[in-house]
Amino acid sequence: MVSAAHFDAILWFVSLTGIAVFSLTLLMVFRIVWLRFSHNSRARREKKFLELWRPLMMSGISGSETGYPPLRMDDAEFFLDLWNHLHESVKGPAKSRLNNLAVRCGMAAHAHALLHRSGLRPRLMALITLGNLRENSAWSDILPLAKKPDTILSFTALGALLRINANAALGELKMQLVDRTDWPTAQLAILIQESGAMASTFELVDAALQLSGSTRPEDIRKLQRLLRIFVVVPTHLKLPAVRTILSSATDSELIAQCLKYLCEPEDLPCIRTYAEHPVWFVRLQAAHALGRIGATSDLPLLQKLLRDPVWDVRHRSADAIVALMRKDGKALAGLLATLTDPFARDMLTMSMAESRVAQ
Amino acid sequence: MNQYADMVLVLELFFLIYFALLNGGYLFLNAVAMISLKRQMDRQVYADHPRIYTALKPPVSLLVPAYNEAATIAASVRSMLQLSYDEFEVIVINDGSLDGTLEELQRQFGLVPFPGACRSGIKTQPVRGMWYSTVHRNLRVIDKENGGKADSLNAGINASRYPLFCAVDADSILQRNSLDLIVEPFVEDDRTIAAGGTIRILNGCKASDGFLVSVGLPNKLLPMLQIVEYLRAFLFGRLGWSPLNAMLVISGAFGLFRKSSVIEVGGYRTDTVGEDMELVMRLHRIHRQKRIPYRIVFVPNPICWTEAPESLRVLKNQRMRWQRGLSESLLMNRTLLFSRNGGWVGWIAFPFTFVFEWAGVFIELAGYMFIFAGFWLGIVSGAALLAFAVVSVLLGVLLSVSALLMEEMSFHLYPRYRQLFWLLAMAVLENFGYRQLNLVWRFHGMLRWLFGTQAQWGKMTRSAKWNRSIRPDKS
Numbered sequence: 001m002v003s004a005a006h007f008d009a010i011l012w013f014v015s016l017t018g019i020a021v022f023s024l025t026l027l028m029v030f031r032i033v034w035l036r037f038s039h040n041s042r043a044r045r046e047k048k049f050l051e052l053w054r055p056l057m058m059s060g061i062s063g064s065e066t067g068y069p070p071l072r073m074d075d076a077e078f079f080l081d082l083w084n085h086l087h088e089s090v091k092g093p094a095k096s097r098l099n100n101l102a103v104r105c106g107m108a109a110h111a112h113a114l115l116h117r118s119g120l121r122p123r124l125m126a127l128i129t130l131g132n133l134r135e136n137s138a139w140s141d142i143l144p145l146a147k148k149p150d151t152i153l154s155f156t157a158l159g160a161l162l163r164i165n166a167n168a169a170l171g172e173l174k175m176q177l178v179d180r181t182d183w184p185t186a187q188l189a190i191l192i193q194e195s196g197a198m199a200s201t202f203e204l205v206d207a208a209l210q211l212s213g214s215t216r217p218e219d220i221r222k223l224q225r226l227l228r229i230f231v232v233v234p235t236h237l238k239l240p241a242v243r244t245i246l247s248s249a250t251d252s253e254l255i256a257q258c259l260k261y262l263c264e265p266e267d268l269p270c271i272r273t274y275a276e277h278p279v280w281f282v283r284l285q286a287a288h289a290l291g292r293i294g295a296t297s298d299l300p301l302l303q304k305l306l307r308d309p310v311w312d313v314r315h316r317s318a319d320a321i322v323a324l325m326r327k328d329g330k331a332l333a334g335l336l337a338t339l340t341d342p343f344a345r346d347m348l349t350m351s352m353a354e355s356r357v358a359q
Numbered sequence: 360m361n362q363y364a365d366m367v368l369v370l371e372l373f374f375l376i377y378f379a380l381l382n383g384g385y386l387f388l389n390a391v392a393m394i395s396l397k398r399q400m401d402r403q404v405y406a407d408h409p410r411i412y413t414a415l416k417p418p419v420s421l422l423v424p425a426y427n428e429a430a431t432i433a434a435s436v437r438s439m440l441q442l443s444y445d446e447f448e449v450i451v452i453n454d455g456s457l458d459g460t461l462e463e464l465q466r467q468f469g470l471v472p473f474p475g476a477c478r479s480g481i482k483t484q485p486v487r488g489m490w491y492s493t494v495h496r497n498l499r500v501i502d503k504e505n506g507g508k509a510d511s512l513n514a515g516i517n518a519s520r521y522p523l524f525c526a527v528d529a530d531s532i533l534q535r536n537s538l539d540l541i542v543e544p545f546v547e548d549d550r551t552i553a554a555g556g557t558i559r560i561l562n563g564c565k566a567s568d569g570f571l572v573s574v575g576l577p578n579k580l581l582p583m584l585q586i587v588e589y590l591r592a593f594l595f596g597r598l599g600w601s602p603l604n605a606m607l608v609i610s611g612a613f614g615l616f617r618k619s620s621v622i623e624v625g626g627y628r629t630d631t632v633g634e635d636m637e638l639v640m641r642l643h644r645i646h647r648q649k650r651i652p653y654r655i656v657f658v659p660n661p662i663c664w665t666e667a668p669e670s671l672r673v674l675k676n677q678r679m680r681w682q683r684g685l686s687e688s689l690l691m692n693r694t695l696l697f698s699r700n701g702g703w704v705g706w707i708a709f710p711f712t713f714v715f716e717w718a719g720v721f722i723e724l725a726g727y728m729f730i731f732a733g734f735w736l737g738i739v740s741g742a743a744l745l746a747f748a749v750v751s752v753l754l755g756v757l758l759s760v761s762a763l764l765m766e767e768m769s770f771h772l773y774p775r776y777r778q779l780f781w782l783l784a785m786a787v788l789e790n791f792g793y794r795q796l797n798l799v800w801r802f803h804g805m806l807r808w809l810f811g812t813q814a815q816w817g818k819m820t821r822s823a824k825w826n827r828s829i830r831p832d833k834s
Contacts, residue, residue: 010375014746021753028760029783035767036779120401152402184547186416311478315520346476353474357496 049078057086060101061094071105079107080129087132099133108133115141124156131160139164146173151182158183159191166197174203177229178211178222185228193232201233205241212241213248220251227257235263246270252279259285265293275301280310287313291320299324299335306344314343318351326355367738374726381715382754388599389761395602396594396765399659416542417522418446419615422515424508425451425529427458431666433467435529438569440495444538448497451529452515455484455505464500469493475501481513481626489518508611509627509634516618516626524621526635528612531558532566532664540661541615544654551654552620552642555609556661557593559772560586564664571664574772576781581674582667584793587785589667591762594659598765601657605708607643607688609655611635613663620646620653631691633684640692640709647700659769675800682720682804689713720801727795752790759786 053075056068071079087098102108107129114126115138127145130138142164145157158176161169170177170192177188192201208226211219223245230238238261246258255274259282262271267289274286287305290298302324305317325332332352339345421439425432432451439449453461464470475489484506492498503514512526523545527533537556544551563577577583600606614635621627624645627634639655646653668674689712696713698705730747733739763782766772773782 010371011740011743011746014743014750018746018750018753021750021757025753025757025760028757028764032760032764032767032779032783035764036776039767039771040774120398124401182548185549186546311476311480315476343476346474349474350476353491357473357491 045075046078049075050082053079053082057082057098057101061086061090061097063093063097068101068105071107073110076107076110077125079105080111080125083107084125084128084132095132102129102133108135111135112138112141115145120150120153123153127153127156127160131163134164136164139168143172147176154180155183155187158188162191162195162197166192166195167200169195170197170200170203174207177204178207178226181221181225185225189229189232192229202237204229204233205237209241209244212245215250220254224251224253224257227254227261230261235261239264243267243270252277252282255279256281256285259289262289263293265295268294268298272298272301275305280308280313283308284310284313284316287317287320291316291323294320294324296324303335303339303344306339306347307341311347314347315351318344318347319354321348322351322355367733370729374722374729377719377722377726378751381719382758384711384715385595385758389595389758391600391602392595392598392765393761395598396659396769400769416445416539416546418448418520419444419538419542420515420519420521420524420618421447421449421538422512422519422524422526423449423451423529424454424511424515424526425456425460426454426505426508426511427456427460428529429456429458429460429463431530432460432463434566434569435527435531436464436468436498436569438532438566439527440498441535441570442533442538443535444542446521447538448499448520449495450515450518451498451500452511453500453502454507454511455503461500461502465490468495468498468500470500473499475499475518477501477514478517480517480622483510483514483517486514486518507629509629509631512634513626513629516621519618522618523615524618525613525615526611527663528665530666531612532561532569532571533613534571534662534664537613537661537663538615541613541658544656544658545615545617548654550652551656552617552646553609553639553655554615555597555606555657556613556615556663557597557659558589558610558612559662559664560589560667561664562667562669566664576773576778577667577669579669581671582669583781584785584789585667585674587759587762587782587789590766591759593657594762594765594769595758597657598659600703600708601655603703603708604654604656605703606655606657607640607704607708607712608636609639609657610663612665613661628691631684631687632680633688636684637688637691640688640695643704644692644695644698647695647698647702647705650700662770671796675803678797678800679804679807682801683808685712685717686805686808689717717805720798720805723798724802752787755790755794756787759789 052069060068083098083102087095090098111126111129111133112135114122115130117123117126123145127142130142139161142157142160146154146161148154148157158169158173161173177183204226208223208230211223211226214220214223227242227245230242242258242261246255246262249255249258255277256279259271259274271286271289271294274282275290277283277286283305287302290302294302299321302317302321306314306321308314308317321335322332325335336345336348336352339348421442423432423436423439428435436449436451451464453464470490470492473489473491475486477486477489484504487502487504490500490502492500499518501514501518503511506514515526516524523542525538525541541554541556544554560577560582561571562579562582563575565572565575576586597606597608611634616638620642621638624638624641628637628641631637642653642655668677689709692709695701695705696709701709730739730744734741734744760783763779763786767779773779
């Protein structure tokens, strides 16, 4: 038999655990009820705030409002939330009028104060606000935040700096843009585009050219990353750089990325050489580029790609053929009739039908 | 006699340790999930602000496999067509339905035959035809021979055009911004190969023309119990494993994948009923084996609403299927277990799932039998039986209440105090019969798997009570 003392010990342990679990559960229930209560009361306050301030801000945007009621500090978060939303949905002078409104209501000073709080939430709110306000005086406070390891915080700080002074931000953080692989490339590109600093993107082009030709995997990864941001770099800046990078590139992904940017007939001889590349996504980009800038003399090459073993390459080649022969439906139908490869024929038939649907 | 006493002691200790590890593991996941959710909520300040980077978001193919879904297919497709996303296509794959699903689609969306050249990357049952909608240019329908859900998804992958595909159940309703939200991990991190969203119960809600109009609680006990169960599964199950890159399942009802990665690993397997879980485990296994950097993440805010079973029979079938799917997935990817480059997934999540989700069915049943038999034979005292029962129930309640707390911290989808009361009541009530019933069904599912039966589409009776005013789209 198991001893009574042994059972007592287990029973004691189990009972203690039970009491602890029960207490924790009760605490959680109280927390839920408290959260529900505070959420509902906050929602009521927010509703009241919006009823008063939304029309005021709208009048502020149109320039017809002259006076504003005093803003309770309890409502500052609602204010900043509404103000930032409106700020990102208006353009031109309306933005300046919104900025005047925020300054008059003391929100610039409040955002400065929020920047020094410890939580992530107030600091993000402060960065978005100061960025929208183009608050130059906050530059030195924001710059260290852009160098913090936390992705969201540093990236939001970068966004604020780009809005305050895009050219200075690009110059200051050029190496960061290359090295910070945790910063989302697509959003980074849009931030640059949005800040209107495209002319300063020569900094990025410079950085890319410095990495060009390197065979170190890390440099190639950085270059691939920069090339993705090139989508917002003006063509006259990026095209020469892309040609230089392509001339020394051996990495297939890098080649495919470069082919995406080639857009002038003088690039055709180079593009054609990649139509027979052993890696399928390079052939795919070559076919795509030929469809974009090619001539009818490229049709034989595209017909060859139409018989490619990879479906995606055949699809892109068919699209390219349709694009090149769009104006000559009869010739396209004639070409279709001459195709003997069933895969090529099916693909061209589909692309022709898709083109009809798209029109 | 002493031998028996020793055996009882060993068994007792075994069950106690199992119990402690199981609940300790769940509490750990809970803690990780809470931290992760808090961070997500803080970050919401940033995410909530309108950002204009849609042009750089990758286009997405929505794959909707449908087998006998005539009752709900039009509403689901309509909701998908109205998603707020820049560039996407909807591909419905009619898997040889017998209830007129294809005809319903033709009637609702003005379909016309279209010459299609499907990729043959993944082998599937023969495709009978491809259809285009004359009303919605981004809607296509593939009509194919019956081959199961996985086969349909593979056919959809073959026909899809875009680099990401989103697998969605035909009986589900997506929130308008779901795609926008679930795509974010792919925009933010190139290593992301799969992302899963939250599944919520549609029963008791109201939808019109494929969109959710109001969120409510069902007036039946079974779906209400499942609401708490789903909250637990998604808010701390998925959210707990995700930051560790160790999430083993993305619900088949709503998941976004990088097409090239899925084709690379061979697409969905057609010889399992748990194709969604199996694919995720395989993605982990192969990426880890080949040492390719990757991320599989859970995004809590995109929500997909789906109808839960309202009858015991249907629920039982669903749970048996899930357990069978789990067994198959674990077996097919067993080399992930303690593998050399296994990371959190191979060393913690996989063994955890194996021990507590798979073998746990046997252990828990044996535990129940041991404690009741012990009580019957006088080895276990009434007080001990009661104490274990109370602690077991209390821990169950604690885990469910913590899921409710996370819901309250984040989405707050059931705003009325009455709804809160009912959810708390369910968190308690589910411990008295529902969990035990689930355990028996899972055991049944394991037996079925062990003794082998054919894998097939889960038959689910849809009430579609939430669905109103379905009118054909005019061309």
